[in-house]
Structure formats: C-alpha cells, structure tokens
Amino acid sequence: MYTEKTKDGRVKYLERYLDPLTGKYRRVSIVMDKDNRPNRKIAEVLLREKAEKSLVSSSREYSLRDLIELYYQSQLKEKAVSTAIRNRGVLTRLLPVLGADVLVSRLTAGYINEKLLTSEKPPVTLNEQLKRIKAFLRWAYENDYVQDISYLGKLRNYKEPPHKAKIQDKYLEKDELRAVVAAMDAYPVWQLLTKLLAYSGLRFGEACALLKSDIDFSSLSIHVTKTYDSNNEIVSPAKSFDSVRDVHMQPELEEVCRQINTQMLRRRLACGIGDVDLFLFGEDGEHIEYYAFNKYLKGKCKAITGKVITPHALRHTHASLLYEAGFTIDEVARRLGHADSRITREIYTHVTKKLREKDNERLDRVSFS
Numbered sequence: 001m002y003t004e005k006t007k008d009g010r011v012k013y014l015e016r017y018l019d020p021l022t023g024k025y026r027r028v029s030i031v032m033d034k035d036n037r038p039n040r041k042i043a044e045v046l047l048r049e050k051a052e053k054s055l056v057s058s059s060r061e062y063s064l065r066d067l068i069e070l071y072y073q074s075q076l077k078e079k080a081v082s083t084a085i086r087n088r089g090v091l092t093r094l095l096p097v098l099g100a101d102v103l104v105s106r107l108t109a110g111y112i113n114e115k116l117l118t119s120e121k122p123p124v125t126l127n128e129q130l131k132r133i134k135a136f137l138r139w140a141y142e143n144d145y146v147q148d149i150s151y152l153g154k155l156r157n158y159k160e161p162p163h164k165a166k167i168q169d170k171y172l173e174k175d176e177l178r179a180v181v182a183a184m185d186a187y188p189v190w191q192l193l194t195k196l197l198a199y200s201g202l203r204f205g206e207a208c209a210l211l212k213s214d215i216d217f218s219s220l221s222i223h224v225t226k227t228y229d230s231n232n233e234i235v236s237p238a239k240s241f242d243s244v245r246d247v248h249m250q251p252e253l254e255e256v257c258r259q260i261n262t263q264m265l266r267r268r269l270a271c272g273i274g275d276v277d278l279f280l281f282g283e284d285g286e287h288i289e290y291y292a293f294n295k296y297l298k299g300k301c302k303a304i305t306g307k308v309i310t311p312h313a314l315r316h317t318h319a320s321l322l323y324e325a326g327f328t329i330d331e332v333a334r335r336l337g338h339a340d341s342r343i344t345r346e347i348y349t350h351v352t353k354k355l356r357e358k359d360n361e362r363l364d365r366v367s368f369s
Contacts, residue, residue, distance in 0.1 A: 001013055001014065001015050001040070001043065001047060002015075003035055006031060010031050010032065010033050010034075011031070011032055011033075011034065011035040011039075012029050012030070013029065013030050013031075013032065013039075013040070013043035013047060014027050014028070014029045014047075015027060015028055015029075015044075015048070015051060017051040028047050028050040028051050029047075030046050030047060030050070061103045061104070061105050061106075062103065062104050062105075062140075062145055063100065063101045063102065063103060063104070064095060064098055064099065064100055064101070064102050064103075064104055064107075065095060065100040065101065067136075067140060068088060068091045068092060068095075068136070069088075070145070071087075071088070071091070071136055071139055072084055072087070072088040074139065074143070075087060075088075080236045080237065081232075081236060082227075082232055082234055082236040083236075085229070085231075085232045085234075086229075086231070086232075087135070087136070089231070090128070090129060090132040091132055091136055094129060094132075094133070097115050097116065097119050098111075098112065098115050104137070104140060104145065104146055105146045105147065107137070107151075108151055109151040109152070109154035109155050110154075112130075112133065113155060116129060116130065123157075123158040123159060123160040123161075124160050127157045127160065130155060130157065130158075133155075134152055134155065137149050137152060138152070170309070170310075170313045170316055171309075171313050171316035171317040171319075171320050172198070172301070172305065172307070172309060172313070172314075172317045173320075173353050174324070174354070176301075176304070176305045176307075177198055177317060179305070180194070180300055180301055180304050180305065180309075181194055181195060181198075183300055183303075183304055184300060187296065188263055189263055189280075190293060190296050190297070192256055192259055192260050192263060193207065193280065193293060194297065194314065195252075195256045196253070196256050196257070196260065196280075197311060197314035197315065197318070198314045198317050198321075199250070199252055199253040199256055199318065200222065200247050200249075200253055200318065201247070201315050201318035201319060201322075201335055201336050202222070202224065202247065202315070203227065203239070203315060204230075204290060204293075204311040204312065205227035205228045205229060205230065206224050206226075206227050206238070206243070207280065207288075208227075208228035208230070208280060208287050208288050208290075209226040209227050209228040209235050209287075210222065210224075210279040210280065211277045211278060211279055212261075212277060212278070212279050213277070214279060215257050215261075215279055217249075217254070217257070217258075219246075220248060220249040221246040221247065221248060221249065222246065222247040222249060222253075222257070223246055224238060224243065224244060224245050224246070224247060224337065225237070225238055225244050226238055227239060227243075228287050230287075230289070230290035230291070233287070238337075239337075240337070240339055241339070242337050242339040243337040244337070245334070245337045247335070257279075260279065260280060261279075264276075264280065264281065267281070267283065268285075271283045271285070273285040290311070294310060294311055297309060297310070297311060297314075298310065315336065318335075318336075319332050319336060322335065323355065324354055324355050329345050
C-alpha cells in the first residue's frame, strides 16, 4: 500500500493487484482526511475488499438463468420485440431441463445432449431448442460472458422423420374443406375465418393483424404488412421482407371479406363495441384469440375428416388446392409470401388426392407396347 496527496490536502491510499484475466496490474484507492496509523489499518482492509470485489466482478461466472435475462435485454435492443420474447420463452422453458443454476461456462456438448434427450421431446422440438441454445451461446461468447464454445460443433441436429411423413394429413382436400366449413354454421365468425385462411393462404397471425384499411375492395387486394403474436399479444412487422405482399381477392375471397365486414358490424352492435380499426376482432373488440379458434377447428376437423388440423394447415390447404388448379410452384410461392420457391417446394411437395387421380388417369391412357 502507498499514499498520494490530494489537491485539497487529504491523503489517498492506493493498492496494486494483478488482474488474472488481463495479466496487468490494476489499482484501487480510498481517500481519508489524515495519514495516521488507525486510518492506515482501515485503508488496508477497505482496499483489500475493493480489490477482491473487482476480481470477482471481472471473472464472474453466470448462471443459465441470469445470462438468459441479459440475453433478452440485449435482444430487445437488436431484434423485433416478438423475436426477443420468443427466444427468451424457448430458453426459459429449458431451465428445468438444463438446470437454472448451472454455470454457463461449465456447459458441455455431452451435458446438453443428455439433458435434451431425457426431456423426451420429438426431434423437431429438440432441433428448435438446439437452434436457440446455439444462438444464445454464440451471443454469450461474442460478448465475453464465456471463453469457449468450441464444443458447439459436436451438437448435431436430431434425426427428424421425412418431411412428407411430417405433413401427411396436415391439409384438407376440397371436399373435406367444404364439409368442415358447412358444419360451422352455428359459429359464423369461426366459419368465415376458416374460409379466409383457406381461400387466401394467409398465416393466422397475418389475418389477425389486418386492419379495415388493409382490405382494398377497389383493387381487390389484401395488404399484408404485419403479424399478430398471440403468445405475447403484440403486433410486429411481417415475418420477412417477402411476407409483405398484396394478396389478390378472387371472387370467393372477396365475398368472404364482405361477409366478415357484415359480421363484425353485427358483433359491434351486439356487444356494444365502439369503432374498431381491426378487420377481425373478438367480442371484446380485441384481436381474435388463437387458442379458442384452434380448439374449435381441431374439434370440427377431427369429427368430420378424422384429421387433426391446425389453423396453419389451412395455409397448406390453400397451397395444395392451388397446385390442383394448375398453379406453378413459383406462383404459389408469391401468393404465400415465400422468399424462394425452394421453400415452397420443400414444404408443399405433397399432392392432393385429386391430383393423384389425374396422374393415374393420364397413366391409364399411356401405351407401352
């Protein structure tokens, strides 16, 4: 310990210590009124405590729980709010699996792999979790919260079933769609929403985020610019640049949109709701609730077709029926707002029953002898 005089005549006690992270000497100081034996003893204790505190803070190891929160705060500054919330949600749900108090610097490929497998989640879920974990750990490394993540290369995706097997029966044939819609007479709003999604190919979140001003009957266009996140109850920009698009209203879709306008007016009058900007809204004047519609749609489809259909499957249905009508992959990709037709091809390589029947009829007319 050594001393320096300050400009106001007091004494500054200083102590040097070696920072193990940098290999350089740093110093801590404390100022007292006089330089005497009692003050020296006090200064020695306080300087030692300050040095130890600095060493701890400079080499702090973060628990998974604490670092996830820091990651979330960082993402809020760099990403869309919905993306930050989604990523935190995935990682937070993994805390009971990986251990909330586990030090991030002690994680290994073997430990992560073992814990994920013991959760007994399907491969598609495990791969989504693995994707979020890797992104999180890369951020931690880039921001000096951990010193080594070389083990990430050992973490390989889990084998998923072929895509054809994953999406089989995840769409409706035209006659199935007609039967399901017909069975929804008692719930006209759900019936119209089902038609809207199946006739337009819109994602559920895109449909829920629509404003009345987005429905342009003069140009027969639906302007898609945003999406509604049901989990976090927020509206955010469209999923991607290509998701921002104008969806043409063919006659059936135009009629559905006009019927929705009428139904929403009835809802306002029945529920005492004031003017609402939303194109579609619930009985409280707020965004349509995903979980209620999802439950209703699944129940109807299961009872009528035996298939478990989600709202997103109506998008698959739209694509399938466009293929059946003779649209190309590129044309369907533009309709759905996919950046690349390869994405559409990978997702919608299945064909409908009627397309298969047409193929068989053409084969029956071919002679090989």
